[in-house]
Amino acid sequence: MPRKKPFSNKQKKKQLQVKRERKRGETGSHPNSRNASVERAAGRDRHSDTSDSETTDLRKINQQPITRITKHDPNRFRLHFEKESKEDVEKRRKMAREKVLEAVAEKELEISIEDVYPEENGLSFPRRPPWHYRMQREELLKKEERSFREFLDSLHAKNPPGTLSHFEHNLETWRQLWRVLEMSDVVLLIVDIRHPVLQFPPSLYKYVTADLQKQMILVLNKVDLCPAPLVLAWKHYLTTLYPSLHCVCFTSHPGQPYSTILQKKRMRRKVGWNKAGGPIHIMRACQEITAGRVDLSSWEKKIQRDAIAVGSEGDGTDDGAESVVMEHQSDSALEMNSPTQELYKDGVLTLGCIGFPNVGKSSVLNSLVGRKVVSVSRTPGHTKYFQTYYLTPTVKLCDCPGLVFPSRVDKQLQVLAGIYPVSQLREPYTSVGYLCERTPFVSLLNLRHPSLSDQPPDVHNTGAEAWTAWDVCEAWAERRGYKTAKAARNDVYRAANSLLRLAMDGRVCLCLRPPGYTEQTDQWESHPDLAEIIALQGRKDEEESGERDEEEEGESSSEGEEEERDRDADDDDDDDDDDEEDGAKTEKKDTQASSITVNMFSVLGENECE
Ligand SMILES: Nc1nc2c(ncn2[C@@H]2O[C@H](COP(=O)(O)OP(=O)(O)OP(=O)(O)O)[C@@H](O)[C@H]2O)c(=O)[nH]1
Numbered sequence: 001m002p003r004k005k006p007f008s009n010k011q012k013k014k015q016l017q018v019k020r021e022r023k024r025g026e027t028g029s030h031p032n033s034r035n036a037s038v039e040r041a042a043g044r045d046r047h048s049d050t051s052d053s054e055t056t057d058l059r060k061i062n063q064q065p066i067t068r069i070t071k072h073d074p075n076r077f078r079l080h081f082e083k084e085s086k087e088d089v090e091k092r093r094k095m096a097r098e099k100v101l102e103a104v105a106e107k108e109l110e111i112s113i114e115d116v117y118p119e120e121n122g123l124s125f126p127r128r129p130p131w132h133y134r135m136q137r138e139e140l141l142k143k144e145e146r147s148f149r150e151f152l153d154s155l156h157a158k159n160p161p162g163t164l165s166h167f168e169h170n171l172e173t174w175r176q177l178w179r180v181l182e183m184s185d186v187v188l189l190i191v192d193i194r195h196p197v198l199q200f201p202p203s204l205y206k207y208v209t210a211d212l213q214k215q216m217i218l219v220l221n222k223v224d225l226c227p228a229p230l231v232l233a234w235k236h237y238l239t240t241l242y243p244s245l246h247c248v249c250f251t252s253h254p255g256q257p258y259s260t261i262l263q264k265k266r267m268r269r270k271v272g273w274n275k276a277g278g279p280i281h282i283m284r285a286c287q288e289i290t291a292g293r294v295d296l297s298s299w300e301k302k303i304q305r306d307a308i309a310v311g312s313e314g315d316g317t318d319d320g321a322e323s324v325v326m327e328h329q330s331d332s333a334l335e336m337n338s339p340t341q342e343l344y345k346d347g348v349l350t351l352g353c354i355g356f357p358n359v360g361k362s363s364v365l366n367s368l369v370g371r372k373v374v375s376v377s378r379t380p381g382h383t384k385y386f387q388t389y390y391l392t393p394t395v396k397l398c399d400c401p402g403l404v405f406p407s408r409v410d411k412q413l414q415v416l417a418g419i420y421p422v423s424q425l426r427e428p429y430t431s432v433g434y435l436c437e438r439t440p441f442v443s444l445l446n447l448r449h450p451s452l453s454d455q456p457p458d459v460h461n462t463g464a465e466a467w468t469a470w471d472v473c474e475a476w477a478e479r480r481g482y483k484t485a486k487a488a489r490n491d492v493y494r495a496a497n498s499l500l501r502l503a504m505d506g507r508v509c510l511c512l513r514p515p516g517y518t519e520q521t522d523q524w525e526s527h528p529d530l531a532e533i534i535a536l537q538g539r540k541d542e543e544e545s546g547e548r549d550e551e552e553e554g555e556s557s558s559e560g561e562e563e564e565r566d567r568d569a570d571d572d573d574d575d576d577d578d579d580e581e582d583g584a585k586t587e588k589k590d591t592q593a594s595s596i597t598v599n600m601f602s603v604l605g606e607n608e609c610e
Pocket residue numbers: 221222223224225250251252253256355356357358359360361362363364375376377378379380381382383384400401402403505506577
């Protein structure tokens with residue numbers, strides 16, 4: 001077997017530089033552009049982390065733009081998280097090397113909303129302070145900044161250092177939320193079904209439904225990544241706790257099987273945005289909410305047209321696509337427009353898509369439209385400013401940047417949930433450990449313990465090996481041939497990043513459960529609504545999956561492998577994965593949908609290293 005050629009840091013650096021320059025539309029080199037690892041090291045001395053690598057113009061955390069507001073301010077719309085102390089990072093690194101991983105009990109996968117957002121901790125979010133038209137713009141900005149600082153002070157007063165998870169410190173992004181909430185008639189809160197309570201801040205629900213007196217539709221997204229009984233259980237849990245919610249299930253990528261094997265090479269194929277499961281349910285929820293006050297018949301017809309197009313062509317395009325007009329692509333969160341007090345102004349229903357980074361807001365929007373109108377990326381924080389689109393003449397959609405609300409969830413889980421940009425992590429190993437303690441990782445990843453590295457290849461794990469998170473990364477680096485460029489040692493950092501991205505993409509699937517699920521599994525497995533969820537997930541039967549495998553195998557190219565390596569090397573650029581998917585091969589052995597252990601993806605094929 002030929003040894004994989006390491007992808008050198010120099011190559012990586014060059015590639016990154018080109019990408020960034022292209023993104024900025026600038027020419028000429030930037031003396032301060034550095035590769036990710038150098039950036040990380042330098043970043044230790046800074047006061048805040050940021051989602052992007054070029055940080056030469058980094059504003060300090062909480063230091064919001066005041067006077068120099070320009071469209072080209074590179075930090076204006078970025079995710080800003082509070083930097084962790086060097087000691088904390090070092091402590092975790094040490095733990096990853098030393099702590100032997102122990103499988104956690106199934107019961108520990110249960111998580112309640114109170115665990116994440118305990119009421120007594122005042123985990124709210126920044127609100128726009130009262131304002132009126134006579135105020136000067138500068139005056140308003142100052143007031144907002146003061147209010148934001150007060151919000152942070154009060155939050156920190158109730159939550160000792162180290163107890164809060166990462167949350168958004170960029171006031172600009174909160175301003176985008178305020179604008180979207182002001183202009184929306186109905187709020188679509190989008191969450192990832194694998195861990196919906198992480199992304200459901202009760203304070204937001206209360207604000208929208210009680211203070212703003214608006215309706216909220218909770219979109220349980222990515223249901224293709226979760227066993228159907230668990231989808232039902234989460235839906236039941238959330239609607240019981242929050243009765244005013246309209247709850248719908250959704251997937252932009254139906255037909256993905258639970259059990260897959262990681263494709264040998266990354267494939268490119270067009271995502272059929274008009275194949276999503278769930279637009280009709282969102283439309284019905286809107287019909288119920290508007291109760292005839294908005295004419296939604298054009299939306300209904302559009303959905304019917306899409307269904308016919310998909311049915312007849314398999315990859316149909318929407319005849320009415322040209323009717324979708326981009327109305328406004330704006331960075332004008334600071335506009336002093338009136339909060340839309342009047343619902344359904346001019347007979348138009350405005351739907352605001354909000355949610356945490358990476359939950360699939362842009363994908364939901366594209367799926368509703370039936371084609372790509374906004375770009376999609378697996379890098380959290382991709383959407384930087386809100387954008388509005390007419391779905392039909394009477395339905396307007398508004399896509400908001402992802403927002404991380406303050407919570408008390410484990411930071412490791414935040415990383416796995418895609419909330420923190422993996423490429424910016426200074427310590428990815430404990431997140432790998434968190435994942436491994438909750439998944440049968442050795443069999444799943446087909447790992448060989450590093451202590452066997454000097455043994456002949458036919459010597460296998462005995463099952464008694466003690467694994468640390470570091471060992472897992474080491475073994476994965478070995479398995480994938482990730483080597484450092486200079487010494488050709490196993491590139492453990494890259495392996496850790498690769499594992500975390502597998503988790504985020506749902507290829508190693510960790511689904512949390514609502515309280516009581518373990519005892520009630522039987523009830524959910526035989527629930528009468530199960531068939532509806534399975535239909536929405538669009539699961540293919542074995543025969544169909546097999547056919548698709550062959551097609552995709554045939555499409556593989558050496559470019560794909562290179563691409564996979566590039567993405568492993570760095571995902572901090574705003575890559576658009578709209579037209580890119582892993583051509584996942586279906587494992588023939590179907591699994592029992594409800595068991596957590598069988599929802600794990602077997603990510604390596606037997607022949608992968610051939
Ligand atoms: N399996 C699966 N993946 C999805 C689905 N929807 C979105 N994704 C993936 O999730 C990632 C994030 O999707 P986006 O639509 O960019 O998410 P977003 O919430 O707009 O992200 P931000 O721009 O960070 O706020 C992408 O890699 C998508 O391909 C889905 O229904 N199923």
